[in-house]
Amino acid sequence: MCQDFTGCPDRDGKKGKEEMSKTPPQKRANLRDVATAAGVSVATVSRVMNAPDTVAKKTRKRVEEAMNSLRWVPSAAARAINTGRTRFVGALVPTLDNAIFARFLSKLENQLNTHRLSLVVATTGGDPQVEAEKAKTLIDIGAEGLVVSGITHGQALYDLLDRSQRPAIATSYYDPGYVLPTIGYDxxxxxxxxxxxxxxxxxxxxxxxxxxxxxxxxxxxxxxxxxxxxxxxxxxxxxxxxxxxxxxxxxxxxxxxxxxxxxxxxxxxxxxxxxxxxxxxxxxxxxxxxxxxxxxxxxxxxxxxxxxxxxPVARMGLAAADAIAEWVETQTVPEPTLLEPSLVLRKSTARPR
Amino acid sequence: MCQDFTGCPDRDGKKGKEEMSKTPPQKRANLRDVATAAGVSVATVSRVMNAPDTVAKKTRKRVEEAMNSLRWVPSAAARAINTGRTRFVGALVPTLDNAIFARFLSKLENQLNTHRLSLVVATTGGDPQVEAEKAKTLIDIGAEGLVVSGITHGQALYDLLDRSQRPAIATSYYDPGYVLPTIGYDxxxxxxxxxxxxxxxxxxxxxxxxxxxxxxxxxxxxxxxxxxxxxxxxxxxxxxxxxxxxxxxxxxxxxxxxxxxxxxxxxxxxxxxxxxxxxxxxxxxxxxxxxxxxxxxxxxxxxxxxxxxxxPVARMGLAAADAIAEWVETQTVPEPTLLEPSLVLRKSTARPR
DNA sequence: TTGACACATGTAACCGGTTTCATCAACTTA
DNA sequence: TAAGTTGATGAAACCGGTTACATGTGTCAA
Structure with a gap:
């Protein structure tokens, strides 16, 4: 449990797991601990994180030092409960073994990052029931939105989306009449x-x-x-x-x-x-x-x-990322987007003999 | 914004976005609302979720009805802040475009599911700096643990792991002397x-x-x-x-x-x-x-x-999932695991002429 | 000198759950 | 029937942050 990363990458002999004598088991520091240590209020510490320039330079420095010496790591959950944002969305794809989905996800993830969003990935094996279950799990852990593949889904998924009111877009398919905004090709x-x-x-x-x-x-x-x-x-x-x-x-x-x-x-x-x-x-x-x-x-x-x-799956990844990010951030339902496929002539076809 | 999923998959004409007249903008219900509606205390509602059989059948039913009629969706953040668990871990891989990683992640994700854990995926492009930044993001949104590829990483990553004290294992590589437990092949x-x-x-x-x-x-x-x-x-x-x-x-x-x-x-x-x-x-x-x-x-x-x-990347996915899950759940640092590669003789080699 | 105002900071409520502990009714058991 | 259990429930503290609002200080124009 005690990791010591100084002198990486070699481990200087496995340490016993039960030591940690000097500092008593001391549980993780929280905001108030930092505030106390720095001799300021919790509000000020919070400000150092979220609005640094509203804090006097001297105070800020003191707080930052306290953060470091207490090795403070902010609690994602505590932040999320207040901001209402978990900063991640989920994607449900049939499989990762088909390169087309891997490619899509790769672009999706990268573009989501520009919106300060991370991506939880779940594979469904193409089974609507598995999909619905995994979607439930994603919502459960706090996904702010969902990206699904295609327009064929179990009723359970629709019920979930309806009830949770989470943004969701469908990809790899274009159908402006579908319940969810689609971003894909024909x-x-x-x-x-x-x-x-x-x-x-x-x-x-x-x-x-x-x-x-x-x-x-x-x-x-x-x-x-x-x-x-x-x-x-x-x-x-x-x-x-x-x-x-x-x-x-x-x-x-x-x-x-x-x-x-x-x-x-x-x-x-x-x-x-x-x-x-x-x-x-x-x-x-x-x-x-x-x-x-x-x-x-x-x-x-x-x-x-x-x-x-x-x-155009790469473009689809970008478009899907932008769309879900905007929906999540501004409550704007994106318009369905059609991406045009195109013929790529190479060498595997010819006139019949 | 208002989704109506009855009669899927066809949308009965796009609805204006600003309606929602009958029920006033009514923000999302929370535990107390449910408790009030059901005429019980919040503790009881919480129990219906987490320990259903400690609640009288009649009460439970009443609470469940209240949950449904209020369309209550539990807040992941609120749960997490109390349990200390976000129920997801992160994986950092160089790319998804190499099928070997896609395959690994696929197995990893599936096996994590058996531990009721989800997977956040981030690609690094093989750049230690990008890796460190993304790792920071993952910790920031609450990843309970990290799975990384290989044993070459930026100091920033080690610092992050050290400070956040998050479990992390290295894969695709076997080196029992490494700071992190490795699960992989030689x-x-x-x-x-x-x-x-x-x-x-x-x-x-x-x-x-x-x-x-x-x-x-x-x-x-x-x-x-x-x-x-x-x-x-x-x-x-x-x-x-x-x-x-x-x-x-x-x-x-x-x-x-x-x-x-x-x-x-x-x-x-x-x-x-x-x-x-x-x-x-x-x-x-x-x-x-x-x-x-x-x-x-x-x-x-x-x-x-x-x-x-x-x-054996598939087995590696399983092993990595089990290892990180156990570490996260029981604070047990996993032992490094060596998975044996094996020669597969097929038809692309022969004696030289 | 004084009142207006910007700036830095603190107090305390709040977010939405979980959990400890107390309470009380009903059921055993002697 | 009294005492001991068991089972169901509620009150309130708590988790760790954010933020509205109040407070206090220093600066500047009148």
Whole structure:
């Protein structure tokens, strides 16, 4: 328990845990202790923290010295109870294992910091019930607001938000009619963009590889964007991972007639498909075109460089951070924000032979 | 501001923001309001929350009804100030963009949940100064403990930990002599494992691709594990990403004599290297062997299946969660824990030709 | 000299819970 | 029936800060 950090980083022999003799077990100092030590009132100490320039320089110095010698650390809870601010918000994402969410969270966290807000992260595994439970926990520990993924949620979550009256925004999806403000892209449009690129190249038989539809509105929306084409679409559902992509590719190649293009609704799936195609000695895009959606940072560098649809998750992270921060701080409900996906032409697609 | 979640998920026309006429702006109910409404004392209401079975069933019901009709939501700060527990800890990682950290955090978060703890995540970009600042923020908002990566940190972080007396453990590294308890693997041993596999196959000229050494003890340790071999080692430093791997591969192929094996100190780097080799029409492992360290979930499925050293980050997540939870709850400083890396033989290495 | 005013500081209420201890009724048990 | 328990509840202190308001001092213009 007693840590001694002088002379880091090496520990000068493990110390017994029960010593600490000179200074009696002395519990943590509080504001009044500091005030007493500095010979001022608690108000003055508080001012030294929150409005330093309203305190005489000499007094301030004395207080600061007292703080240091008592090794005072302010209580977050005590501050929060008065200010009404805990200075953190929560984010609920299906998984961290898909780089797209990791990337989003990373930007979200950084931008939140500019608003002096921290980020509590919780993963749901895509299960609305788990999501609702974790959301409850986040509210319980004091999250000032929530950032959720998509627009498909359990009633329990809506009830929670309603009752707690906490700000919450939905991301990775755009739907101005949704109960919560959405900040995201039009998943259907993104898929359409991809499909049109393929049909534009002349592909008439396209395999579509997608993640689980259950409780996943992003997948569902992307699939819905695929209607209204005269190309034959064959759907392959799989787990969203490299392994999932491999499996899908195997299933595709097992079919009677090989499609001329494979449209993957996530870049990871495309990576898996590419790997499996290599394994089967099929060349991309010569033998078959492969396309993704997401545009992960790595997608530009795999072989072959993946043609995909860029989803602006980094910008989404920034926008979501700004939106939730403003809502939390000024009670202003943000407007839904549409972020445009864009086609990124690289080397994994070509005309069918 | 007024949310109405009945009839989700569609919003019945955006409501004006300034209405809310019937019930006057009525600020949030607190414990006393509930107590008054239920005709009991605050103590009883508190008991209904924390020790339901010490309250008469009839009373409890009455209180619960009052809670509901007043839509009472307990204040996290008020609870925390009394219990001394905020029920969350913080984690500081260099980045989320490397899947290895995402995976670790994912497990960490889940396991923390079993201890009724949430996780605040902060990324440092590998900069000790940023790390110290973010750590300060985490302590400031009330993190009960910290989980950091590696053993290279700024003095400011040590000072903070010392002063705040918060539990903190270091991960991704094992060093029983370190000031903080470490939970991780022996990075040097992991690298040695990889190198010995390659030399065992007969490789005498090995290119080593690694991430930045600056402030990165994991990289440094892995490099240090590479001594004591009679094979010629050529070092290539690059950014840890697919793109970085590609760049390194390019640099390697530019050399006068091509190495027979490429040892990448991270799987992502290996993926990048593999992509670039494909691009240059070099076959792996026929023309050159490639090996990684990490064993990301995807590494088993790329082409060719990557031979690598498995780092037990999932187990590390569990162990770190249990350790910090116990420390926080029982003031027991955890013992340093060594997790063994293991060689995973797959298809990207072979004897040199 | 005096009254107005800015500035520095202190007093005490307050935030919204938890918890100790006292109280009192009902139930055993002899 | 008296004494001892047990169970349910309430009164009030307490946690550690913030802040409205009061107070006191020194400066400056009239």
């Amino acid at each position: 998943n259907a449009a993104a898929a359409k963009l991809a499909q049109e690129h393929l049909t534009g190249l002349g592909h008439q038989h396209i395999a579509v590889v997608h993640g689980p539809r259950l409780n996943n509105d992003r997948t569902e929306a992307r699939l819905s964007g695929l209607t209204g084409s005269n190309a034959a679409l064959e759907l392959f559902e799989t787990e969203i991972s490299l392994a999932g992509g491999c499996n899908a590719a195997r299933a595709i190649l097992q079919g009677t007639q090989r499609p001329t293009a494979i449209l993957c609704l996530s870049d990871v799936l495309a990576s898996g498909v590419l790997a499996e195609l290599h394994r089967r000695d099929l060349a991309v895009p010569r033998d078959v075109s492969v396309m993704g959606i997401d545009d992960l940072p790595g997608s530009a560098h795999i072989y072959p460089e993946l043609t995909t649809v860029h989803l | 990075n040097a041993a992991a690298a040695k494992l990889a190198q010995e596999h390659l030399t065992g196959l007969g490789h005498q000229h090995i290119a080593v691709v690694h991430g930045p050494r600056l402030n990165n003890d994991r990289t440094e340790a892995r490099l240090s594990g590479l001594t004591g071999s009679n094979a010629a080692l050529e070092l290539f430093e690059t950014e840890i990403s697919l793109a970085g791997g590609c760049n390194a591969a390019r640099a390697i192929l530019q050399g006068t004599q091509r190495p027979t094996a490429i040892l990448c100190l991270s799987d992502v780097l290996a993926s990048g290297v593999l992509a670039e080799l494909h691009r240059r029409d070099l076959a792996v492992p026929r023309d050159v062997s490639v090996m990684g360290i990490d064993d990301l979930p995807g590494s088993a499925h790329i082409y060719p299946e990557l031979t690598t050293v498995h780092l």
